[in-house]
Amino acid sequence: MNKLLSHLLTVVTLSALTINVANAALPIANAEGVVEIHLEQHGGHFSARDTLVSLKAGKYQFVITNKAEKLAGFQLQNFTTHEALDMFPLEPGETRRSEIVEVTEQGVRFRCPINPTPW
Numbered sequence: 001m002n003k004l005l006s007h008l009l010t011v012v013t014l015s016a017l018t019i020n021v022a023n024a025a026l027p028i029a030n031a032e033g034v035v036e037i038h039l040e041q042h043g044g045h046f047s048a049r050d051t052l053v054s055l056k057a058g059k060y061q062f063v064i065t066n067k068a069e070k071l072a073g074f075q076l077q078n079f080t081t082h083e084a085l086d087m088f089p090l091e092p093g094e095t096r097r098s099e100i101v102e103v104t105e106q107g108v109r110f111r112c113p114i115n116p117t118p119w
Helices: 002-022
Strands: 034-042 045-048 058-066 072-078 084-090 095-097 101-103 108-111
Parallel strands (some): 034 058
Antiparallel strands (some): 072 084, 072 108
16 A cells, blocks of 8 residues: 555656646747846856756847855856857846857857856
């Protein structure tokens, strides 16, 4: 009986996770065809308002808010070639927009070059 209950609980949990991922907000292009990606920089990591899974090629603008209590930064690169797309500092509490960048099928990567943040 305990095994059956345990398996049932696992199935219910996995189903709920699948529904939450499927319903995650997908970024939508504005009237100019630019998709805004909203990020928050915390001490050592970023959080995103929208899902960043499977971003398609197109025009993007990143909107970053520094939620860390110290100077932070934002660095954006082409994922494959590591070509610099944008980079700037952010004061505590500051929100700043990146340049509008063309993301290719190669994708993008970002990090904070000031605080240790993985790509």
